[in-house]
Amino acid sequence: MSAPPGPVRIVIVDDHSIVRQGLRSLLERQPDLEVVGEGATAAEAVAVVARTSPSVVLLDLKLSSGEDSEGLTLCERLTGEHDGLGVLVLTTFLDDKLVVEAVRRGARGYVVKDVDTTELVRAIRAVARGESAFDSRSAAAMVHSMNNRSSEPELTERELGVLRLLAAGSSNRQIGGQLYISETTAKFHVRNIMRKLDVSTRAEAVYEASKRGLI
Structure with a gap:
């Protein structure tokens, strides 16, 4: 799948204002990336994505509740309600089950926050093209978990x-x-x-x- 014409439109979802500001500053140095909105909570994210129609959502799994489940639920909702939207998880936490669960909920990629800017930008561009994007540790965690988990689907x-x-x-x-x-x-x-x-x-x-x- 080829990237859409024009800049990649990005929404940043993170409960820390300073993180959002730092990411915006880094990403907007790239001529093909445009941050079109931000959200600190799941409710804000739902509203801003509906309003701005981004190509990619950068999503931290730890939102205001302090639990992984809120970010995972938000990921599932956004990808379910917006066809073609790419969610890239950008989080501090690296856990085999979290990586796989994020993918199950619709995420196209997963990177940790200490990733360098070059790799983050590469991941964003890949997700915008409809591809998967994982840093080396997330990819290893996913392979490990996939090799050890049951193949039976988990339905709510x-x-x-x-x-x-x-x-x-x-x-x-x-x-x-x-x-x-x-x-x-x-x-x-x-x-x-x-x-x-x-x-x-x-x-x-x-x-x-x-x-x-x-x-």
């Missing part, structure tokens, strides 16, 4: 509920009505289920889930 309780309704032939609107969520949210869950099961249609998702004993 909500996704399992959606899957059961899919098996009953429910549409996105019907799923939303029965689970008291919006049709858009139902569609978001269906897409995640298909991604996790590595299938391309709803029928294939039901078939694959039944083979695995998930429904």
